[in-house]
Amino acid sequence: NAGVTQTPKFRVLKTGQSMTLLCAQDMNHEYMYWYRQDPGMGLRLIHYSVGEGTTAKGEVPDGYNVSRLKKQNFLLGLESAAPSQTSVYFCASSYWGTGGRNTEAFFGQGTRLTVV
Amino acid sequence: GDSVTQMEGPVTLSEEAFLTINCTYTATGYPSLFWYVQYPGEGLQLLLKATKADDKGSNKGFEATYRKETTSFHLEKGSVQVSDSAVYFCAPYNYGQNFVFGPGTRLSVLP
Numbered sequence: 495n496a497g498v499t500q501t502p503k504f505r506v507l508k509t510g511q512s513m514t515l516l517c518a519q520d521m522n523h524e525y526m527y528w529y530r531q532d533p534g535m536g537l538r539l540i541h542y543s544v545g546e547g548t549t550a551k552g553e554v555p556d557g558y559n560v561s562r563l564k565k566q567n568f569l570l571g572l573e574s575a576a577p578s579q580t581s582v583y584f585c586a587s588s589y590w591g592t593g594g595r596n597t598e599a600f601f602g603q604g605t606r607l608t609v610v
Numbered sequence: 611g612d613s614v615t616q617m618e619g620p621v622t623l624s625e626e627a628f629l630t631i632n633c634t635y636t637a638t639g640y641p642s643l644f645w646y647v648q649y650p651g652e653g654l655q656l657l658l659k660a661t662k663a664d665d666k667g668s669n670k671g672f673e674a675t676y677r678k679e680t681t682s683f684h685l686e687k688g689s690v691q692v693s694d695s696a697v698y699f700c701a702p703y704n705y706g707q708n709f710v711f712g713p714g715t716r717l718s719v720l721p
Contacts, residue, residue, distance in 0.1 A: 527709070536711045
């Protein structure tokens with residue numbers, strides 16, 4: 495059971511370039527999330543999805559787009575990368591526990607992105 | 611929205627010392643409470659959780675009790691090891707909302 499897999503693990507971009515980060519989960523979870531982690535800032539939610547075909551903005555959505563065409567995949571896109579987007583990006587998925595409550599989030603290993 | 615306050619780190623302890631990391635939260639409704647741990651170079655993984663008042667979550671010698679009256683979920687361990695060196699995140703989760711993470715508390719345990 496692979497859990498949550500992020501691709502790629504490392505990437506260096508030049509300012510203005512675009513790229514897509516892929517998150518795949520094999521646990522049949524409904525909810526998926528993209529976070530960024532910066533020193534001293536904890537994890538900040540970029541976008542999330544409550545199910546296939548749906549997405550919503552989180553705390554820091556500007557400069558990012560997402561898509562959830564398949565339940566198991568959640569893609570994060572940077573259309574025109576900026577140095578301020580240098581960060582470690584984490585994908586997570588979660589499930590509805592007994593009584594309809596989410597009871598745990600599972601995280602990928604992270605993608606370290608540097609924009610120069 | 612929901613928010614969480616954790617004690618600022620870094621926390622540096624000697625092996626076998628007692629650990630407390632404070633966490634208080636602000637949330638509407640009745641959230642579940644979680645502690646996640648992040649080891650160097652890795653993603654977050656669940657350490658323990660509690661879903662209702664007075665519940666005690668425990669794992670790997672760590673414990674935390676859901677205190678609704680003080681909106682707190684402090685993490686404790688009686689005797690830390692070098693292998694416990696990591697960043698610890700407290701996170702309330704409310705039905706229909708998202709996981710809200712604090713800034714994390716970095717723990718360094720010296721041999």
